[in-house]
């Protein structure tokens with residue numbers, strides 16, 4: 103896995119609350135045996151009309167959304183189905199992080215395992231961010247994973263929480279399966295004791 | 298020793314290793330696999346040259362993308378066919394037992410685990426599917442995982458997990474006639490919201506839970522995830538053991554007695570503490586129905602759809618406005634009498650024998666409303682046969698409903714069984730998200746009783762007006 107240390111980029115605001123993984127990537131696009139190719143169907147039912155033409159008013163279809171690194175979502179993002187296709191699709195589109203006040207457990211786990219950062223900010227920062235992006239859609243945020251900070255366009259650096267283990271894995275480009283495989287002895291003795 | 302909850306007992310006996318600052322390495326006793334969330338995990342194993350560590354603790358079935366029509370016909374959906382084929386290749390290559398499309402025991406993964414007696418008290422159970430929480434009804438710790446984690450469990454039989462918090466939901470009292478287990482869980486989610494249980498494992502307790510059958514308990518645990526909880530669980534008791542006794546993979550004879558003795562130790566100790574508790578009064582519950590686009594947007598069937606103008610929080614107001622616009626509903630109006638296009642009776646929430654019997658009880662000798670499409674999809678092939686043995690299929694067919702083969706069907710609409718854009722469906726499934734049952738589909742989640750009563754009238758109906 104690729105190491106993550108710092109990155110920065112523009113922000114796509116999507117103020118909806120409780121965005122579920124069926125919205126992020128509808129189930130009918132899960133008939134794949136691959137991880138790639140999902141980005142074109144990201145938020146499909148919000149992004150395209152009945153004829154499959156892009157809806158110009160949907161934020162992902164606006165020119166300034168292209169190449170953005172952050173999705174700024176409403177409260178409680180990623181509930182519902184366990185599909186890892188959700189972070190795969192977001193990542194495929196180019197996002198590297200999603201910002202909300204709370205994430206569903208499985209979505210959060212799935213994201214971290216793919217080097218996609220679910221960034222929790224408190225409600226006042228969250229409101230503030232929407233306001234900053236409204237004033238300047240071109241504004242950039244930057245993440246320093248080592249320092250656990252999110253730097254806002256006005257220069258303020260906000261600390262975000264992240265599981266220390268996931269953080270170490272991401273900083274060093276180590277994947278969790280490798281970590282688990284190193285516990286072979288412990289697993290074997292557990293199995294022996296519980297056989 | 299400090300009194301422990303059911304969860305704590307399970308957690309502590311399954312921790313393989315713990316290092317400072319790291320999540321625990323937790324052993325998994327049973328790994329269920331289905332076609333949609335596993336292919337990329339098997340690819341990962343191949344790329345790394347890894348084997349499945351415990352093929353005998355891994356069980357696969359197909360359910361999500363399969364047709365529920367005549368199984369002797371070839372699959373028409375090439376993508377689904379490829380996914381199904383991929384699972385059989387993976388099962389063969391890695392030595393995993395697979396209940397495939399033509400297996401007499403095939404069914405929805407969360408239905409066949411318990412039905413075959415594979416799901417047992419005290420186990421840790423995972424599946425690349427959020428409704429794995431269903432299995433917690435047996436006093437197991439069961440939760441959904443993503444595809445990366447499916448790979449972890451295949452390769453190591455372990456998962457990295459942070460210890461979740463505990464949440465006790467006590468449901469005391471007795472359900473009134475016409476009120477079911479589905480209404481308990483819909484009421485809880487309406488109360489706590491879709492994020493209310495985030496980071497927690499719920500343990501359901503109280504007289505109303507004790508008085509509920511295993512099938513009802515599964516319905517309740519199934520939708521724990523809809524309240525944001527990782528898992529839901531219920532302490533095993535005689536009801537649990539009676540359900541399991543004699544099932545194909547349940548222990549037999551002396552091993553059974555030993556298992557029951559062990560299982561009796563699982564319920565939480567007197568005085569064990571939870572991080573959080575909540576009480577629900579079963580006596581006061583009414584049939585529940587959802588009006589919005591997440592399972593937390595639910596109300597008593599006699600209540601009125603809330604008004605965004607009554608909500609002060611701006612984002613909450615926006616969310617309700619958006620949901621009502623999608624559903625095309627008027628605030629302040631009751632859903633009773635709302636016309637329907639489709640009724641779906643099925644899914645891992647409500648497609649077991651007791652659900653089908655409840656629905657058939659109302660539909661017997663009646664006919665569903667004209668121009669209404671009614672789909673009844675049993676949760677497994679075994680349930681299908683048993684229902685046919687009891688003549689329920691005849692009741693459904695005579696009433697004008699479609700009687701299908703087992704699968705997820707219109708719960709997730711991956712297989713062509715879908716609700717049309719703008720159409721309204723009363724569904725016994727678990728999710729009413731936008732587009733969940735088909736692009737533009739509008740879902741009202743409810744119990745099998747509400748679904749059957751509404752099917753007869755062609756509009757949302759309080760089943761209590763039909764049962765005596």
Ligand code: SF4
Nearest residue numbers: 428644645705708709
């Ligand atoms: S019936 Fe629905 S919720 Fe249950 S496993 Fe299938 S798709 Fe998921």
